[in-house]
């Protein structure tokens with residue numbers, strides 16, 4: 001039964017890739033794919049797991065068109081991308097997209113320093129041009145940086161040449177072989193051509209867990225639970241140092257850091 005469900009999910013996932021992300025059912029939900037291990041006993045269990053409260057389950061599925069926890073099958077299909085890192089010890093990899101921002105990024109950096117945490121910042125080239133001092137502070141404090149294009153382009157809606165040109169423009173300001181495609185949307189040919197811009201060891205870094213901090217359909221409590229219920233050693237977790245995400249981030253990040261500290265996690269930068 002589990003395999004049938006995920007077979008359907010994969011078909012939709014692949015179909016979505018071709019159709020531009022408009023699937024209304026399986027592509028995206030908060031039914032926490034982390035529940036896969038708990039979905040193995042019976043279809044009854046599956047229903048209970050997917051629908052903890054019948055009244056809100058459908059609305060959750062309809063509201064969010066992405067997975068909070070990346071399905072293992074997606075990791076298998078797109079095996080060339082980095083989704084998580086080897087689970088040695090209790091290392092965890094927090095990442096922040098869309099900065100630098102003149103106020104929010106320094107706030108994040110202060111908080112990380114307080115917890116002796118390192119993280120990875122996937123920066124938009126245009127924001128680095130606007131706030132070079134903030135970018136410099138990220139690197140000076142020992143965090144990793146990655147390229148997130150210059151204009152935050154959607155790879156599915158951008159020609160190969162324009163996409164690679166934009167990554168190249170960002171690479172003039174961001175010294176990194178790490179690349180995270182905005183929205184997680186990149187065509188395989190675009191990904192292959194990254195080496196022409198970022199070098200032979202260019203790596204596409206995706207994620208294992210999305211906090212959902214950018215999504216107003218979540219409460220801050222739900223964003224917090226999205227993280228703490230789905231992480232495991234080696235997880236790459238996504239937050240955003242952006243104005244859109246800050247209403248959630250300012251509540252969720254301190255709580256997540258406190259949780260990770262209590263749970264003896266080591267917060268590290270992505271170092272490939």
Ligand SMILES: [Zn+2]
Pocket residue numbers: 097098148152181182183
């Ligand atoms: Zn982004």
